[in-house]
Amino acid sequence: MQKKVVLFMLCVLLGLPVFAQKNYQNFKVSVYTRAYEVEKMKDLHWLDSTWNIISSQVKVDKIYLETHRDLLIVPQSTIDQAKKFFSDRGVEVGGGITYTVNEANNFETFCYTNPEHRKKVQEIAEYTAKNFDDFILDDFFFTNCKCDLCIAAKGKMSWTEYRVKLMTEAGEELVIKPAKKVNPDVKVIIKYPNWYDHFQGLGFDLEHGPQIFDAVWTGTETRDPSGNQHLQAYLGYNVVRYFDNLRPGFNLGGWVDSGGSSMGMDRYAEQLWITAFAKAPEVTLFAYNQLIGTRLRDTHRTAWQGQGTSFDWNEMMEPVNINGKEVVPTTLARAAGYTFEKIDQFMGKLGKPVGIKSYKPYNSNGEDFLPNYLGMIGMPMDMLPVFPTDQKVVLLTEQAKYDEDLVSKIQAQLRRGGDVVITTGLLKAIPEQIAQIAELRCSDLKAIVNDFGRYGVSEKDILIPQVLYYTNDAWETISAGRPLTGGVSGFPMLTRAQYSKGNLYVMTIPDNMGELYDLPAGVLNSLRQVVGRDLDVRIEGPANVSLYVYDNGTFIVESFLNEPVTINVITGQATTKLNDLVDGSVINAYKPLDAPATTTMFRMPTTPVSTFKVTIMPHSYKVFEKK
Numbered sequence: 299m300q301k302k303v304v305l306f307m308l309c310v311l312l313g314l315p316v317f318a319q320k321n322y323q324n325f326k327v328s329v330y331t332r333a334y335e336v337e338k339m340k341d342l343h344w345l346d347s348t349w350n351i352i353s354s355q356v357k358v359d360k361i362y363l364e365t366h367r368d369l370l371i372v373p374q375s376t377i378d379q380a381k382k383f384f385s386d387r388g389v390e391v392g393g394g395i396t397y398t399v400n401e402a403n404n405f406e407t408f409c410y411t412n413p414e415h416r417k418k419v420q421e422i423a424e425y426t427a428k429n430f431d432d433f434i435l436d437d438f439f440f441t442n443c444k445c446d447l448c449i450a451a452k453g454k455m456s457w458t459e460y461r462v463k464l465m466t467e468a469g470e471e472l473v474i475k476p477a478k479k480v481n482p483d484v485k486v487i488i489k490y491p492n493w494y495d496h497f498q499g500l501g502f503d504l505e506h507g508p509q510i511f512d513a514v515w516t517g518t519e520t521r522d523p524s525g526n527q528h529l530q531a532y533l534g535y536n537v538v539r540y541f542d543n544l545r546p547g548f549n550l551g552g553w554v555d556s557g558g559s560s561m562g563m564d565r566y567a568e569q570l571w572i573t574a575f576a577k578a579p580e581v582t583l584f585a586y587n588q589l590i591g592t593r594l595r596d597t598h599r600t601a602w603q604g605q606g607t608s609f610d611w612n613e614m615m616e617p618v619n620i621n622g623k624e625v626v627p628t629t630l631a632r633a634a635g636y637t638f639e640k641i642d643q644f645m646g647k648l649g650k651p652v653g654i655k656s657y658k659p660y661n662s663n664g665e666d667f668l669p670n671y672l673g674m675i676g677m678p679m680d681m682l683p684v685f686p687t688d689q690k691v692v693l694l695t696e697q698a699k700y701d702e703d704l705v706s707k708i709q710a711q712l713r714r715g716g717d718v719v720i721t722t723g724l725l726k727a728i729p730e731q732i733a734q735i736a737e738l739r740c741s742d743l744k745a746i747v748n749d750f751g752r753y754g755v756s757e758k759d760i761l762i763p764q765v766l767y768y769t770n771d772a773w774e775t776i777s778a779g780r781p782l783t784g785g786v787s788g789f790p791m792l793t794r795a796q797y798s799k800g801n802l803y804v805m806t807i808p809d810n811m812g813e814l815y816d817l818p819a820g821v822l823n824s825l826r827q828v829v830g831r832d833l834d835v836r837i838e839g840p841a842n843v844s845l846y847v848y849d850n851g852t853f854i855v856e857s858f859l860n861e862p863v864t865i866n867v868i869t870g871q872a873t874t875k876l877n878d879l880v881d882g883s884v885i886n887a888y889k890p891l892d893a894p895a896t897t898t899m900f901r902m903p904t905t906p907v908s909t910f911k912v913t914i915m916p917h918s919y920k921v922f923e924k925k
């Protein structure tokens with residue numbers, strides 16, 4: 299703090315602009331520029347006027363200049379001019395490559411089997427390394443080629459096997475090694491997109507990639523959650539943590555584009571702050587063209603504005619003075635700048651993210667992207683590529699079936715006195731192995747349910763798989779049925795079987811994962827309690843409210859609902875107050891009227907807790923410190 303004040307005084311005394319001395323305190327902000335726009339930078343007037351639009355609305359630490367996309371290679375003289383322009387303005391410069399032949403043709407990539415394509419890929423890497431000390435490979439360093447050369451070379455391998463082998467080799471031999479030969483100091487960074495569960499099918503190799511490249515970058519673009527990629531908003535947080543867990547400390551940034559802004563500018567802002575909440579050290583704005591071309595329009599103002607939301611449209615639209623001249627906001631760049639200014643106020647107070655440990659073996663799939671749905675129902679996720687051995691609870695989805703030694707690891711966890719929560723997807727995938735612990739089954743039988751007894755009623759019918767068990771060897775702790783509409787009861791939502799000193803739980807996942815959001819609060823509260831035992835805070839309330847937990851007593855609750863919501867925050871009894879790190883207010887613990895739901899068959903250990911009532915505005919967050 300002292301330093302900042304001194305710096306400020308010095309600037310004032312010397313007549314220097316104060317703004318030039320300081321960008322955001324808690325994260326770096328960068329802009330990625332496609333080859334199309336870098337190519338336009340040969341026109342200095344265009345460059346100066348467009349950069350002015352961006353830099354007058356958001357503070358930028360670094361710019362990435364792409365050398366290649368869709369076979370467009372930016373000429374040397376233009377790269378030289380652009381590098382000088384940004385360096386002269388104190389903006390750090392890095393490079394970028396998009397290895398597409400034609401992005402517009404179903405994301406046509408290079409063919410890494412074809413010798414001519416391979417030569418081109420290497421030349422582009424060398425050209426870029428000659429110009430920059432670091433460069434990022436945007437999204438497309440995978441292959442979807444099925445030409446006759448690829449078909450012949452694949453032979454009897456699966457496409458996944460062939461492509462993973464091919465792309466790992468291409469990364470080392472065509473990109474990393476040639477680049478370092480030209481520029482031994484160059485850092486080659488791979489940016490992975492948001493579709494992580496499907497990577498291996500296209501050749502992205504999360505086992506070796508993060509090790510052979512100098513660092514990774516993370517696509518946190520979630521845009522429309524109901525679109526074809528099933529991009530739940532929570533993915534933006536989860537995927538940053540997961541990629542960091544692949545090689546801790548080497549996930550250097552998150553990456554957001556304007557795709558969500560068509561749903562309202564709040565959706566764009568949410569992606570930016572979620573990326574920062576996951577502690578990505580740098581937030582990259584994709585891309586230069588969107589920051590100048592996406593004009594702020596009234597249609598970007600959402601229906602729930604005017605209630606004091608975290609993204610406040612009217613406040614964002616106020617004139618701003620960033621580089622010495624007051625401007626009225628005109629483009630997407632200001633939405634980004636405004637969002638960063640708000641979160642920079644408290645980001646420095648958050649610790650290291652922690653969550654419910656969920657084991658995803660390398661290059662596995664099954665119940666694709668489920669942890670993001672669990673994040674949306676208030677379970678803080680922390681996916682990692684090894685089975686953790688220091689947790690009270692380990693969560694296993696269907697993907698864990700890729701580990702051939704899984705059962706012995708589950709048994710060891712239970713013998714230690716820990717719990718293991720598996721999903722119905724995993725039970726169905728490896729019934730014989732799970733039977734070593736408890737003879738449970740999950741077949742193709744389904745049930746339509748809407749009534750969860752003391753845990754509440756859902757407004758919609760939910761289709762679930764049936765879990766079967768031997769009576770008295772296991773028991774359902776949350777049961778579901780359909781008595782309201784004439785059906786029968788007694789299908790497990792949560793099943794418990796004891797083994798040694800621990801418990802194996804089966805969590806029933808609806809056939810449509812999105813129906814997790816229709817479960818009543820009572821069911822969600824109990825699931826959060828069982829799965830979240832390693833964390834010192836949890837929430838009670840409906841779905842579409844997420845919780846982010848840090849290791850220093852701070853946490854964030856965020857609502858993705860379109861209307862205000864009141865939830866309970868549950869902490870240990872030692873906490874009596876919550877300090878709001880955004881507005882400085884204090885919330886005191888209260889005594890809830892209703893005791894938490896329990897059944898005679900199943901009783902959670904009743905450790906004393908403190909309960910806090912918290913109201914969150916639509917699409918907004920609250921940041922707390924426990925006191």
Ligand SMILES: [Zn+2]
Nearest residue numbers: 409443445448
């Ligand atoms: Zn091919």
